[in-house]
Amino acid sequence: MIPPVRTKPSTRFIKSLRKIGQPIASRVATALERFHTAPDTSGLNFEAFKNRPGFFTIRVGRNFRILLKEEADEEGPYYLLVDIADHDDTYS
Amino acid sequence: MGLPQPLSDALRDFEPAETPDRARQPPRLEDVRAIESNLEKLKDCSRTIFETMERKVAAGERPDDLDETIDSLLETEEEFKRELLPYVDRARQRQTAASDSLSSRWIEAILGGLRVLRDLRWDLMALRAETEPPGDAPVFDNPRALLEYLKTTR
Numbered sequence: 001m002i003p004p005v006r007t008k009p010s011t012r013f014i015k016s017l018r019k020i021g022q023p024i025a026s027r028v029a030t031a032l033e034r035f036h037t038a039p040d041t042s043g044l045n046f047e048a049f050k051n052r053p054g055f056f057t058i059r060v061g062r063n064f065r066i067l068l069k070e071e072a073d074e075e076g077p078y079y080l081l082v083d084i085a086d087h088d089d090t091y092s
Numbered sequence: 093m094g095l096p097q098p099l100s101d102a103l104r105d106f107e108p109a110e111t112p113d114r115a116r117q118p119p120r121l122e123d124v125r126a127i128e129s130n131l132e133k134l135k136d137c138s139r140t141i142f143e144t145m146e147r148k149v150a151a152g153e154r155p156d157d158l159d160e161t162i163d164s165l166l167e168t169e170e171e172f173k174r175e176l177l178p179y180v181d182r183a184r185q186r187q188t189a190a191s192d193s194l195s196s197r198w199i200e201a202i203l204g205g206l207r208v209l210r211d212l213r214w215d216l217m218a219l220r221a222e223t224e225p226p227g228d229a230p231v232f233d234n235p236r237a238l239l240e241y242l243k244t245t246r
Binding site: 007035037091 | 166169173203206207210211213214215217218219220221224225226227229230231232233234235236238239241242245
């Protein structure tokens with residue numbers, strides 16, 4: 001059985017979420033719910049962050065991404081929600 | 093303070109010197125070569141800034157200008173998007189078979205510059221995560237509990 005996804009929001013993530021405002025915050029909620037229940041959902045684009053081992057990203061709409069870091073505690077691995085920020089994919 | 097000085101200088105060179113008249117013409121070979129060369133300088137500069145910050149973090153130091161550089165990179169990227177994407181749109185509209193290759197190279201160089209700004213910002217965000225404590229929020233295995241927590245702590 002696949003272990004459930006576990007996450008912990010960092011202080012930085014909470015602060016950034018507060019700054020970005022309600023319309024994006026609703027999309028963040030949807031993305032996080034999907035990440036917990038079906039991380040392989042294609043629209044999430046859950047992928048390794050290319051320049052930093054142990055870091056990952058998931059997509060929130062077209063212009064935002066959440067940065068994640070793989071961590072572990074006594075109960076097993078979890079993802080630290082590091083930050084959320086603008087990531088324009090139109091020029092990638 | 094804003095952006096580190098070498099990056100500000102590289103960005104000043106990167107901006108295309110396009111006048112309204114020139115904007116109606118396809119890009120010239122020398123313009124394309126100039127912007128491609130300036131893109132390479134911008135990439136080098138970005139690499140140097142990241143490596144300098146990374147060395148400081150590896151030595152247990154938190155660079156004073158890390159937050160400010162990340163914020164300034166976002167502001168600069170937004171500003172460049174507003175300024176440069178209309179050029180890209182015009183270049184795409186005027187693309188013809190004869191000018192296709194030069195226009196494509198020019199467009200790719202402009203978009204490349206925006207990518208450099210965005211990717212440096214994200215690399216620095218990941219680096220910053222290694223310098224600051226994660227905070228005392230619990231670990232959630234239930235997404236609804238996580239969302240409820242985020243709602244109440246915001």
